Every structure is written in structure tokens, then in C-alpha cells.
Amino acid sequence: MQSGMRSGAEVCLLELKGIYKSFGGVHAVRDVTLSIDHGEVRGLIGPNGAGKSTLVNLMSGLLTPTAGTITLDGEAVTRKSAHQRARKGIARTFQNLRIFPSLSVEQNIDVARYAGRGGALPEEAIDEFGLRDKLVQPANALSYGDQRRLEIVRGLALRPKVLMLDEPAAGMNEEETEALGRALTWVRQEADCALFVIDHDLKFIMTLCERITVLDMGAIIAEGTPEDVTQNPKVITAYLGEEAGLDA
Amino acid sequence: MTLTRSQKRGILGACMLAAILIAIGVLATYFASRYQLRLIYSAYVNLIVVLGLQVFMGNSRLTNLSHSAFMGIGAYAAAICVTPIAMKQIALPDAPWGLNAFALDPVTSAVIALVITGAVACLVGIFIVRMTGTGATIATLAILVIVHSIFLYRTDIFKGNQAFFGIPQVFSLTSIVILAVVVVFVVRGFRESPWGVMLRASADDETGSAAMGVNVVRLRLIAWVLSGLILACAGIAYAYFLGTISARPFYFNHVFLTLAMLIFGGMRTVTGAVLGTFAISFGLEVIRWLETGPVIIGVNLPEVLGLSGVMLGLVIILTMALRPVGVMGDREIEELVLKKK
Numbered sequence: 001m002q003s004g005m006r007s008g009a010e011v012c013l014l015e016l017k018g019i020y021k022s023f024g025g026v027h028a029v030r031d032v033t034l035s036i037d038h039g040e041v042r043g044l045i046g047p048n049g050a051g052k053s054t055l056v057n058l059m060s061g062l063l064t065p066t067a068g069t070i071t072l073d074g075e076a077v078t079r080k081s082a083h084q085r086a087r088k089g090i091a092r093t094f095q096n097l098r099i100f101p102s103l104s105v106e107q108n109i110d111v112a113r114y115a116g117r118g119g120a121l122p123e124e125a126i127d128e129f130g131l132r133d134k135l136v137q138p139a140n141a142l143s144y145g146d147q148r149r150l151e152i153v154r155g156l157a158l159r160p161k162v163l164m165l166d167e168p169a170a171g172m173n174e175e176e177t178e179a180l181g182r183a184l185t186w187v188r189q190e191a192d193c194a195l196f197v198i199d200h201d202l203k204f205i206m207t208l209c210e211r212i213t214v215l216d217m218g219a220i221i222a223e224g225t226p227e228d229v230t231q232n233p234k235v236i237t238a239y240l241g242e243e244a245g246l247d248a
Numbered sequence: 249m250t251l252t253r254s255q256k257r258g259i260l261g262a263c264m265l266a267a268i269l270i271a272i273g274v275l276a277t278y279f280a281s282r283y284q285l286r287l288i289y290s291a292y293v294n295l296i297v298v299l300g301l302q303v304f305m306g307n308s309r310l311t312n313l314s315h316s317a318f319m320g321i322g323a324y325a326a327a328i329c330v331t332p333i334a335m336k337q338i339a340l341p342d343a344p345w346g347l348n349a350f351a352l353d354p355v356t357s358a359v360i361a362l363v364i365t366g367a368v369a370c371l372v373g374i375f376i377v378r379m380t381g382t383g384a385t386i387a388t389l390a391i392l393v394i395v396h397s398i399f400l401y402r403t404d405i406f407k408g409n410q411a412f413f414g415i416p417q418v419f420s421l422t423s424i425v426i427l428a429v430v431v432v433f434v435v436r437g438f439r440e441s442p443w444g445v446m447l448r449a450s451a452d453d454e455t456g457s458a459a460m461g462v463n464v465v466r467l468r469l470i471a472w473v474l475s476g477l478i479l480a481c482a483g484i485a486y487a488y489f490l491g492t493i494s495a496r497p498f499y500f501n502h503v504f505l506t507l508a509m510l511i512f513g514g515m516r517t518v519t520g521a522v523l524g525t526f527a528i529s530f531g532l533e534v535i536r537w538l539e540t541g542p543v544i545i546g547v548n549l550p551e552v553l554g555l556s557g558v559m560l561g562l563v564i565i566l567t568m569a570l571r572p573v574g575v576m577g578d579r580e581i582e583e584l585v586l587k588k589k
Contacts (some may be wrong), residue, residue, distance in 0.1 A: 005253070060459055086461035098456030100449040102578050107254060111449040115441040115461025136253065138578070158461060 011074040012164050013038045013194050014059070015088070019068035021054055021218075028054045030067070030218040036162060043209030044198045045229075046240060051218040052198050056164050059196075060092045061085040064248055073161065081145060087115050089161030089193075091169060093151040101140035105131055107151055108139045110158035121191060122157040128186050129153050148185050149183075151218050156187065162194040163187070169201050184208055206230075214238070258440035261582035265436075265522050269295075273312045273425035285421060292424040293486050297506045298513075299428075299435045300478030302521040304471045305510065308379075309451035312472075313503055314388040315344035315479050316371075318365055320498030323487040324399065324406055325364045330488075333345065335414030343403040349455025354418045358484050358560075361455040362477055364385035369476025370469070376521040377468035392503060398497035411492045419488035427485055431478055436518045436580075438474060443467055447461050505532075508560050512567050514574025519581040524574065528563065535559050 012035040021029040030049045033194040036042050046052050057063040059070065061082035071209045077085050091112070100108050113122055126132050129149040134142060142150060148168060155163045168184075169177045181204060188195065199205050205212060206226040214222040214229055222229050229235055251259075269292075277287045301315050329352045331339070352360070372391055372542035376384055399406045406412065438444045450457040450464040457464060487493050505528070513524020541551035567574060 023542065027379040062455060062459070082455075082458035083463045085385070086459055092459050094456065094459070098453045098459070100452035100456065102429050102452050103449060105443065107445050110252065110442070110451070110455065111446050111462065114446060154460060 012036065012071075013040070013073060014196075015071045016059070017071075019055075019058060020066045021051075021058055021063060021165070022066050028218050029058065029065075032215075032218075032220055034136075034213060034220065035225075036196060038161075039192070039194055040211065041188055041195045041197070041209050043205040043212040043226075044196065044215060045200075045202065045205055045212060046215035050215040053166060054218075055215065056092060056166050056196075056198060059091055059164060059201075061139075074146075086158060087103070089158075090164070091158040091160035091193075092164040093148075093154035093155050093166055095123065095166040095198075097144075097147050097151060097168060099139045099142075099150055101138065101141055101148050105134065105137050105139050105142065105150060106135040109154050109157045112154045115157040115231055116157055119152045119159055121159060122153070124190065125153045125156045127189075129183055130152055145172055148172065149180075152183075152187075160193050162196060163191070164196040164198070166198050167197055168197065169204050177201065180204075180206055252440070254445075255440045257580070257582050257586070258436045260586075261397070261519065261580045262433045262436040264581050264585070265432050265519065269425055269428050269432065273421060277421060285532065287529070289421055289489055290423055290486075290519045291525060292421075292528065293482050293489075294426050294506055294509065295499065295525040296424075296431050296482035296485065297426050297479060298509045298521045298525045299431050299501075299518065300475045300482060300552070301506060301510050302515055302518060303435050303438055303478060304468075304475035306515045306517065306521070307439060307447040307451065307471050308468050309515075310376075310468070310471060311385040312475070313385060313507070314391035315396070315475070315506065316500075316502040317392045318476045318479040319483035319486070319502075320395060320399060320493075320495070321368055322361045322365045322483030324412070325361035325480075326354075326357045326484040327412055327487045327493055328405070329360050330354050330416055331412075331414045332416070334463070336517065339407065339412060339414055340404065342377075344404060347405060352391045354416060355581055358488075358520070360579050361484050362480050362483075363478035365483075366477050369473045371475075373472040375468045377465050377472060379499045391498070396495060396499050399498065406495060408495055411494050413492045413493045415487050415493070417489060417491040419485055424485050427481060431481065432522070434474075434517060435521070438471070439518060443470055447471055459472050505560065508564050511574055512563050514576035516573060517580045519579070520574050520576035523576060528560075531563075532556055 002033045014036040016032055019032040020027065032055060044052055050061055056065065058065050061080055065078065069076060072088055072090060077088060102113065110127065111123060129152060129155060131146065131150060136147065139147065139150060152165065152168060169180055172180060184195065197205060197209060209226065211224065212226055212229045213220055214235050221234045221238060222232040276285060280288060297315060297319055301312060304312050328347055331351060332390065333349065333351050336343070340348045376387055381386055400408045446457065447467040448463045450462050454464060508525040509528045510521055512528055513522065514520025535556045537557045538549065539552050541549050
């Protein structure tokens with residue numbers, strides 16, 4: 001609890017306690033307990049099928065846990081629907097893009113702005129993510145990379161307390177990934193929200209996040225600084241072992 | 249409050265459509281025969297119905313098949329309130345609850361009709377907006393059948409298939425043109441309002457919109473009730489012009505006709521609703537003339553009864569097959585004129 005903690009803040013921003021989720025007989029998420037502090041940048045890694053996306057869906061309210069509680073700023077949100085949680089400050093992007101194709105780029109952002117807390121941040125984010133010239137375009141005319149960036153700007157337009165990014169660098173080349181990293185560093189400094197980043201790209205996660213949680217088979221197997229995590233034998237067996245020649 | 253880019257465009261687009269509606273009205277006043285005036289009047293009534301349909305279907309992209317029922321509720325409610333007592337004693341001798349023992353002025357009657365239709369829409373809507381896809385479509389069809397059955401068999405109140413007559417004819421072509429213009433602004437205003445944009449977002453991607461704080465059930469209900477109120481306006485305008493109503497015009501044929509108009513023009517835009525209404529209205533008149541077996545350039549064409557129904561069905565099938573988004577697609581009128589930036 002030492003890193004990213006603000007002085008005087010006594011409750012965690014987002015807290016999961018004993019979260020289970022099963023589909024039929026399959027336990028997708030098992031006894032996950034996790035807390036994210038105000039302004040923290042947390043990474044979530046794990047092999048395919050580890051339950052990362054399920055966990056994000058549980059946190060954003062698209063799924064309801066089989067057991068366990070979720071609190072935001074001390075308030076229980078476990079039974080709140082997705083749109084209620086969004087209005088309370090939990091924003092997210094999607095691994096498979098969920099932009100609104102028939103609306104313009106600007107309207108895509110407006111949808112979040114209508115539910116958000118206002119302020120100048122959305123406008124700044126539009127510039128930072130290079131969407132200023134594309135505002136009047138239909139969202140489905142954007143390139144894949146721009147659609148990914150639009151999702152992040154849209155999430156920021158909610159003025160969230162925590163923004164969860166589900167594989168933000170998926171399908172991007174190295175150059176684009178680097179640019180994304182820079183833009184997310186900007187978000188870290190300016191947006192006054194915690195980030196919860198899920199990605200396969202370990203280098204990306206390691207450079208961006210101060211703490212990393214490792215999920216395997218639906219359960220947390222390690223948590224700590226990037227150095228701690230990469231040296232954890234369980235993590236090496238479960239995940240890093242697959243990645244030959246890792247230099248993190 | 250400052251307007252967004254699309255709201256400014258919306259005002260421009262609504263003004264352009266209004267200009268067209270007024271122009272057609274003015275031309276009709278000067279050049280149309282009495283018979284043609286009636287046709288044009290009914291085209292404007294149908295336009296208001298199609299606009300009412302567009303508010304719900306175009307923004308939520310759920311299919312509604314009950315719209316003519318709501319038009320009927322508005323028409324009957326206003327008719328029962330406004331018809332003079334002497335006429336009602338003859339038309340509805342057995343009416344319960346003293347319905348034939350009072351009469352109100354047209355404005356109050358219209359307001360009451362709107363309140364009643366709005367209340368019914370709200371009650372029904374609470375169930376409809378929680379359904380999705382086919383479920384919602386079938387449920388709206390059920391509403392149409394229920395309302396029609398009540399109109400048909402509560403003859404002491406609605407006179408069923410017989411004419412409910414004696415309604416004061418207070419509406420003219422000018423009134424309906426003004427009403428249609430107001431409705432165009434309301435419908436386009438809704439489309440570009442935060443509610444309209446959020447509802448369209450939910451139609452594009454329900455999960456994505458929920459994650460952005462959109463309460464889709466609430467927004468669908470708002471659009472549904474607004475739709476009901478616009479349909480009631482159409483019903484009231486219909487009753488106030490003709491002076492006579494019956495259950496038949498608020499049933500399936502009318503549902504199908506107005507649906508064809510919206511689908512052909514393109515349900516996603518207000519421009520599509522206007523274009524579809526006028527194109528189909530005009531096309532149907534041509535077909536009705538062909539049905540009678542006219543003589544063209546010396547060739548005597550055979551009489552083809554039922555051609556209009558066949559053609560209407562074909563229009564729906566062909567639009568669905570070749571261009572499911574209708575003629576206009578996602579484009580509003582001002583986008584055809586303004587240069588793309």
C-alpha cells in the first residue's frame with residue numbers, strides 16, 4: 001500500500017475483496033482481492049485465458065460477481081450496473097473496440113462527456129491523442145490505431161477516477177505503441193485518475209506501471225513492482241517462461 | 249449553453265426541411281384541386297406519423313409496429329372531448345361515465361388527448377423498452393391488436409367500424425403544415441440532443457454505451473413517450489380535419505404504409521422520414537391511377553386491383569435487400585449541401 005498513496009487518503013480508490021466468477025462450472029476468476037490507490041498506475045498481466053478481461057468486466061459492471069464485494073471510494077458498487085459505475089467514475093476501453101460507428105468522432109466523445117464531470121480535460125486529451133483534425137469524421141472512418149485512441153479519449157471524457165485500458169496497444173506497431181506510452185504518461189500527469197492497464201506487451205506494461213498484478217487461471221499469483229514480478233518464480237513458470245528472450 | 253457542431257447543423261437541416269414543407273403547402277394552396285388538397289393533407293398527417301416513428305425507431309433502432317394505435321388513441325381522445333354534446337347524444341347514446349354529457353374547446357381537448365396518449369405510452373413503454381430485437385417488435389404488434397380490438401368492440405365509446413362523426417373541423421392545410429414544421433424541429437432537435445446522441449450510441453453498441461454511463465432503458469422510454477406524443481398530434485390533426493374517424497384507419501394497413509415510408513427514406517434520419525413520406529405518397533397516387541386501367545398513348549392498360557399493396561410490399565423488400573439503411577442512410581439534408589470537410 002505504499003506506492004501511489006496520497007497523504008491523508010485513507011480509503012483505497014477501488015477495492016475488490018474475495019471476488020469469484022464462474023460460468024457454468026468453470027471458475028473464471030477465483031478469490032481475487034485487489035486494491036488500487038488514487039492516482040496509481042497498475043498493470044495487469046497474465047497468459048491468455050487467465051481471466052484478465054473477465055476481471056475488467058466485473059470491475060466495470062458488465063458482469064456481476066458470483067461472490068465478493070467491490071467498493072469505489074468506500075462505497076459498495078458490487079450490485080451497481082455498468083452505466084451507474086461509469087457515472088461514479090469507473091471508465092474503461094475494450095479489447096475488441098466498441099466505438100459508435102454511426103456517430104462522429106466528436107459525438108463519440110460527447111456521449112461520455114454528457115455523463116462525465118465536465119472540465120477542460122477532454123479537449124486537452126483530443127489534442128494529446130491527435131484527434132483534433134478528425135472530430136467531424138464518422139468514427140468508423142478512422143484508422144484502427146485512431147479508433148483505439150478514440151476509446152481512450154472517450155474514457156477520459158467521463159472524467160473518471162479510474163480508467164481501465166484493456167489491451168490498449170493490441171494491433172499497434174512498435175512506433176504507435178511508443179507514442180501511446182507517451183500519451184498515457186501525459187494522462188498520468190494530467191488526468192487525476194488511476195490507470196489500470198492490461199496488456200500482453202510486457203515491455204509496455206513494465207515501463208508504464210509502478211505496480212503489476214499477475215493473474216493466472218483466474219487467481220492472483222503475484223503482485224509488486226516490475227522487478228519483483230519478473231523475478232517471482234511463480235510468474236516465470238506461469239507466464240514469462242513462454243516469452244523467450246525477455247528483457248524487462 | 250453552447251451548441252455542438254452537429255446541433256448547429258441540425259438547425260440548418262431542420263430549416264431546409266421546413267422550407268420544403270412550407271413550399272409544398274403554399275403550392276398546394278394555390279394550385280391543388282379540392283381532392284388533391286385532401287391527399288396532400290393526409291400526406292402531411294402521415295409525415296407527422298413517420299416523424300413520430302423516426303424518433304423512436306431511428307434513434308433506438310428497435311422496430312415499432314404499434315404507432316397507428318397511438319395515433320388512434322390521440323384521435324379518439326380528442327374526438328370524445330371536443331364533439332358537441334348534441335352530436336355525441338346521437339353518436340354515442342350509450343356512452344359510460346358521462347362521456348356524452350360534456351364538450352370542451354379544441355385546444356383543451358387536444359391537451360387532454362396528449363396527456364392520455366402520453367400516459368398510455370409511458371405505461372406500455374416501461375415494458376417495451378426492456379425488451380430487445382424480435383421480442384420488442386412482437387410486443388408492439390400485440391399492442392396494436394389490443395388497442396384495435398378495444399376500438400372495435402367498445403362500440404359504446406368508439407363506435408367500432410362505424411364512423412364517429414360530428415368532430416368540429418378546426419384544422420386546415422395551413423395548420424397541418426405549421427404542425428409538421430414544428431414536429432420536424434422537435435424530431436431533429438431530439439436527434440442531436442444529448443439524449444438522442446446517447447440513444448444512438450446505445451443502438452450502435454449497447455455494451456460500449458453502458459460503459460460510458462448511458463442508461464439505455466431510460467433513454468428508450470423518453471424516446472418512446474415523445475414518439476407517442478407526436479403520434480397523438482397526428483391523430484388529433486387527422487380528426488380535426490376530417491371531422492369523422494373510425495377504427496379501421498388506425499390499424500395494420502396504416503402501420504404498413506407508414507413503415508414503408510420510413511424504411512424507404514431511411515429511418516436513421518429526419519430527412520429520410522420526410523423524403524420517404526412524400527416519395528411513397530406520390531408514388532401511391534400514380535399506382536392507384538394505374539390500378540384503374542387508364543389509357544396511355546392510345547394503349548388501354550388492364551385494370552389491376554391490389555397493385556398498390558403489392559408495390560408497397562415490394563418497396564419494403566427491395567429497400568431491405570438492396571439498401572437496408574434507406575435512401576438517406578446516415579446523411580441528413582444539410583450534409584448533401586455542405587461540403588465535406
